[in-house]
Amino acid sequence: MDLSDIRREYIQGGLRRKDLLADPIDQFNLWLQQAIDAKLTDPTAMTIATVDQNGQPFQRIVLLKNLDKNGFVFYTNLGSRKAQHIEHNNKVSIHFPWHPLERQVHITGTAEKLTTLENMKYFTSRPKDSQIAAIASHQSSRISARGILEGKYLELKQKFANGEIPVPSFWGGYRIKPESIEFWQGGEHRLHDRFLFSKTNDMWTVDRLAP
Template sequence: MKTDIRNIRREYSRGGLTRKNMSENPFIQFQQWLEEAINAEVNEPTAVIVGTVSEDGRPSTRCVLLKELRDGEFIFYTNYESRKGKQLANSPYISLTFLWHELERQVHVEGIATKVSPEVSDEYFKTRPYKSRIGARISPQSQPISGRMEIMQAFLRESIRFAGHEVKRPENWGGYAVTPNRIEFWQGRESRLHDRFLYTLQSDQSWKIERLAP
C-alpha cells in the first residue's frame, strides 16, 4: 500500500460517560442511545455485527439489521440455512456489536440466540417490501451459485408465480431473539482514555455495573 495506515487516527471528543448518567437497566440505556443515533441521522443506525462460532470453534462475523427490541431481547431476521443459521443451530452463543461512528460510540452484546415463534416471523415478514419477500424465498443464502443470472432468473420465476397473491414466508427464514448476559457501552474519549461501562447479568436477574479500563 502507498498509504501508511499506521498514522490514520483521530481524537474522540464528542462526549463522555459517568456512572450517575447510566441507567440501572441496560435496555433502557440502549434504547436511549439507539434513539440518539437515529435522531442524529447516523449511517445505518440499526446495523449490527453478528458474531457466531463454527463447530470447530472458529469465530465468524457479518452485518445484519436489528429489527426489534422486545421484552429484553434483540431481534434480527435471516435465512436459517445460511452459514450463521447453521452455526447458531450448533451453538446458540452469539455476540452483537453496534458501531455509531458519528457519535463515537459502540455497544457490545453477548448472549444466547433462540428462534422466535413462527407467528412473530410471519408478522414481520408481511411488513417487508415485496421484492425482499421474493428474495427471501429464492435465495439459497451462503451457498455457491453459478452466477448472478441464476439468482435473477429464480427471482423472476418466483415473482411471476406470486403475482397478485400474498408472498408467504418460507419455513427456512425467520427471526432470532438474542437474550443478553453481558452488555458494554463504549464512548470514545481524548488520548484513547475511553469510557466503558459493563452490565453483567446476575443470578437474581439484576445487572451489575462496572467501569472498565480503556
C-alpha cells in the first residue's frame, strides 16, 4: 500500500469573503446546522488538544454540548488527564472535521470551568445510564480489567434504581472562550479557502490565509 497515492479532489465549491457572516460564532452555527442537516455522523464531535507540564500535546475527541457568544462547552471528569492539563495550562485548541462537506473549523482559546449550577443543569438532563457511568468511571485512572468498571456500573445502577443521582463532585464542564476561529473549505487543485477570525479587544477581524 502506497499512502502517497491516496488523494481526492475537493469539488463541493469554495468559500468567499462575501459568503462569511460577520460574527464567527454565527458562521460556525450555520456550518454546524448544515452538518446536522447533511446527517453527518457525530457532527458535534470535536478534537480537543491540551498540553502537559512537559510540553507534550495530547488530543482526544469530546462532544460539543452547548455554544453561545461566550464559547464552546463540553463536559468531562474533572480528574481526567485533560482536566489536569487545563489546570496547569488552560490554553487549548479544538477542531471539527466535517469531511463529507469538505470543511474544517479550528478554534484556539482558553478553557474555564463552568459554574456548579451549569453543571447540575446539564447533568440532570442526561439519561440515567449516562449519569451512572459518569460516577462509575474515574476517567484516565488505571484499571486492571473491564470487568471492574462494569461491576461498579451495575452496583451503582442497583443503588440508584429508585432514586435521584447526585451530581458527582469530580464531574463538570468547561467553556472554551475563543480567541481565533478558522474556517477551511476544500478547493480544487488543493487551492483551499481559509479564513481566520482573530479576536482583539472583543472585536473580530478576518483574514484570508493561503492554503
